[in-house]
Amino acid sequence: MSKDRKGRQTPTQSFVLPYKDTRGQEAIDLYNKSGREAIPWQELLICDIMAVNGDGLWVHTKFGYSVPRRNGKNEIIAMREMIGVKKGERILHTAHRTTTTHSAWERLYNLLSKAGVAIISSYRAYGKEHIEVEGGGIVEFRTRTSKGGLGEGFDTLIIDEAQEYQDDHEAALKYVVTDSRNPQTIFCGTPPTPVSSGTVFTKLRDKVLAGEAVNSGWAEWSVENETDPRDKESWYETNPSLGYHLTERAILDEIGTDDIDFMIQRLGYWIKYNLKSAISEAEWNQLKAYKLPELKGKLAVGIKYGKDGENAALSIAVKTTDDKVLVESVDCRPTRAGNGWIIEFLRAADAHKVIVDGANGQQLLVADMKEAKLKTPVLPTVKEIISANAMFEQAVWSESICHMGQPSLTQSVSNCMKRSIGSNGGFGYKSIKEGVEVALLDSAILANWAINTFKEKKKQRISY
Numbered sequence: 395m396s397k398d399r400k401g402r403q404t405p406t407q408s409f410v411l412p413y414k415d416t417r418g419q420e421a422i423d424l425y426n427k428s429g430r431e432a433i434p435w436q437e438l439l440i441c442d443i444m445a446v447n448g449d450g451l452w453v454h455t456k457f458g459y460s461v462p463r464r465n466g467k468n469e470i471i472a473m474r475e476m477i478g479v480k481k482g483e484r485i486l487h488t489a490h491r492t493t494t495t496h497s498a499w500e501r502l503y504n505l506l507s508k509a510g511v512a513i514i515s516s517y518r519a520y521g522k523e524h525i526e527v528e529g530g531g532i533v534e535f536r537t538r539t540s541k542g543g544l545g546e547g548f549d550t551l552i553i554d555e556a557q558e559y560q561d562d563h564e565a566a567l568k569y570v571v572t573d574s575r576n577p578q579t580i581f582c583g584t585p586p587t588p589v590s591s592g593t594v595f596t597k598l599r600d601k602v603l604a605g606e607a608v609n610s611g612w613a614e615w616s617v618e619n620e621t622d623p624r625d626k627e628s629w630y631e632t633n634p635s636l637g638y639h640l641t642e643r644a645i646l647d648e649i650g651t652d653d654i655d656f657m658i659q660r661l662g663y664w665i666k667y668n669l670k671s672a673i674s675e676a677e678w679n680q681l682k683a684y685k686l687p688e689l690k691g692k693l694a695v696g697i698k699y700g701k702d703g704e705n706a707a708l709s710i711a712v713k714t715t716d717d718k719v720l721v722e723s724v725d726c727r728p729t730r731a732g733n734g735w736i737i738e739f740l741r742a743a744d745a746h747k748v749i750v751d752g753a754n755g756q757q758l759l760v761a762d763m764k765e766a767k768l769k770t771p772v773l774p775t776v777k778e779i780i781s782a783n784a785m786f787e788q789a790v791w792s793e794s795i796c797h798m799g800q801p802s803l804t805q806s807v808s809n810c811m812k813r814s815i816g817s818n819g820g821f822g823y824k825s826i827k828e829g830v831e832v833a834l835l836d837s838a839i840l841a842n843w844a845i846n847t848f849k850e851k852k853k854q855r856i857s858y
Contacts, residue, residue, distance in 0.1 A: 401465075401629075401636035403435040405613040406662075409602050409814050413445035413453045420444075421477040425469075428508040432473070435634035436466065439613055440473050443580065451576050454611040458556065458581035458598045461615050462662045464644075465635040468498065471552055471582055475502055479531035480511055483549040486570055487535045490558035492521050495535040498554060499523035502533060538563045549574040556583030556595040564594050585616070585664045587655065599664070604672075604812035605819045616662030619828050623649045623656045632661045669826040673790060675808035683796045688715040691850055692746040696840025697736060697759065697771075699752025700833040701824075703729060706755055707833040708736055709803070710743070711841035719795050719845055721838045723803040726831055729755055733762045740768055747848040749774060749840040752833070772844070780820035782843035789842060806834035 418441030422432050432440070445453040461467035471487070478485050489495045499518060503525055506513055515526040523535035534546075538559070548570050553559050559581070571577035583595055602612040615632045622628075629645055630636055636645070649656060657663035694711045707726040711719050727735060736759065740748065748763075748771040750756050756773060763771060774782065789795040797803065809827040814820065823839075825832040 399630065399637050401435075401634040401638075401640070402615065402631050403433075403634055404438065405459075406615050406617075406631060407603065408442075408611075408613040409605070410442045410611045410613070411445070411453050411609070413447070415447075416441045416445045417477065418442070418444040421473040424476050424480065424509055424511075425473045425505065427510060428505045430469070430505070432469070433466065433635060433638055436470055436473070439470055442611060442613065443470070443474060444477075452578045454609060455577060456579045456581070456598070456607070456610040457612070458583075458595065458602065458610075459613040460584055460595075460599070460662060462633055462660050463584060464640055465615075465633055466639070467582055468501065468554070471498070471554065471580065472501055472505055474550070474580060475533055475552070476505055476509065476511070478550055479506070479525065479527050479533050480529070482529050482531045484531070484547065484574075485533040485550040485552065486546070486548040486567075487533055487552040487554065488538045488563075488567065489535075489554040490538060491555065492537045494555055495537055496520055496523060499525065499533075499535045538567070546570055547573050549577060551577075551579040553579065553581045553595075554583070556581040556592065557586040557590045558583075558592040559594045560592050561594060585658050585662060587658055588665065596664075600669075600811070603814050605814035605816075605821045606812070614662060616664060617657065620653075620663065621657060621661055623653055623660075628661055666826050666828070669811055671808050671826060672810050672812050672823065673807050675804065677790065678797075678804055678807045679799070681790065681793060681796050682799045683720065686798070687718070687720060687796065689713065689720065690715050692744050694841050694844035694848070695740065695743065695745045695748045696837040696842070696844060697748065697750045697752075698833040698836040698840060699729065699750075699755035699759075700831060701752075701754075703754035705729060705831050705833050706733075706736065706752070707831065707837040708739065709834070709837035709841045710745075711838070711845040713845060714796070717794075719789065719842055721795060721797050721803075721842055723800055723806075723834050723838060726802065726834050726837075733759050737762055737766050737768070741766065746850045747772060747844045749844045751779065751836070751840060772848075774840070774843075776815065776820075778843070779822065780815050782839050783815075783820075783822050785846060786839040786842050795842060803834055803838060805830055806832060807838075810835055 421440050422437050443457045447453050512528040514528055517524050526532040551571050601607040602610045617628050689712050691713050696709045699706050705726050706729050709723045711721045714720055750759055750771045809830045810823040811826045812821045813824045815822050823832055
């Protein structure tokens with residue numbers, strides 16, 4: 395390991411609402427007074443968590459984050475609690491295990507003492523730990539139960555070991571901050587294992603990353619797909635403290651016979667086999683046309699270069715005489731095969747509009763089309779991509795779209811989940827099944843958007 399090499403300091407995936415001000419620096423300064431020093435990724439995350447609006451209220455009333463073990467994710471919680479209790483907040487820190495709450499009490503007590511914050515009362519008995527500081531700020535530590543915290547009023551709720559946070563726990567705890575003028579709930583954990591009991595953490599992640607949660611943020615360090623445990627590049631991508639207090643040698647020693655557990659705990663991998671597709675196969679099959687409908691007008695073409703740069707997909711859309719849109723995928727080929735097959739199709743097709751998206755091949759295709767003397771394609775903006783995705787979803791639900799049941803397109807559509815784009819509820823799609831190329835779906839979405847957005851120019855008729 396290069397002594398200068400560090401783990402990735404920014405999340406691999408996140409959703410943070412826009413903000414201009416944060417109280418994060420206050421938290422960092424107080425934490426650093428304890429003799430410890432915040433790592434850049436910790437500084438970035440605490441600033442996002444403690445972002446405030448023009449009224450001084452938290453931008454994110456809920457914020458969840460997932461970081462592989464031994465990276466120092468609990469230091470974020472400690473920073474938030476240190477500044478919160480000093481400012482007079484009432485904080486409830488909950489965890490799945492009693493040993494975890496006790497460790498959290500011990501950590502906070504030591505940090506506050508070393509930072510010079512006057513502690514006027516502390517209680518260290520297992521299961522009933524608390525710390526009170528000068529000014530009235532207090533932190534209570536509790537092991538979660540279906541009744542824990544009811545009837546008590548707090549400003550901040552900490553959900554430690556969030557992967558074990560269950561629905562009945564949430565039903566009991568979510569109201570403890572209701573009466574606060576400026577409430578905040580923070581979820582901290584790792585991806586759930588196959589035996590984890592909690593579901594709330596996963597639901598929060600899915601909703602926030604899909605842009606469907608209100609006043610909520612998310613950050614994670616993770617691999618998207620199953621990965622070789624010995625791939626050092628993935629270690630640095632998912633462990634932000636690697637090169638600080640975490641070492642390659644320590645990670646190497648963790649590798650055993652259970653690759654899935656290693657990927658979850660060390661690489662932040664979220665198991666996908668329990669995920670539900672945003673569009674089910676049954677819903678998609680409901681739109682199937684069992685014979686080719688009567689068509690009118692020219693084709694619209696959608697071309698999408700996949701996020702990983704491996705594949706390029708091409709789909710078409712055309713209006714039917716009953717005012718629906720027929721979509722069909724033409725092909726999906728490796729990008730290393732070049733753009734020749736796309737150019738050949740475009741030369742032969744009677745297309746009135748071509749849409750091309752995907753930074754991995756967009757500009758190269760534009761150049762190839764120019765050389766082939768084809769019309770310049772449309773390169774959609776982010777705003778237009780968001781609009782295209784929303785339009786496609788609406789078309790599915792209103793049944794104004796149809797298809798011929800292509801297995802490849804069906805597979806892509808029925809194995810997708812939403813991902814957020816921007817910060818205003820915009821969304822796209824990503825695959826939930828390894829080996830399924832979402833670019834096929836994306837190209838069909840682009841074609842559908844084109845046929846509905848760009849009207850054909852009719853030839854002017856002159857009569858005397």
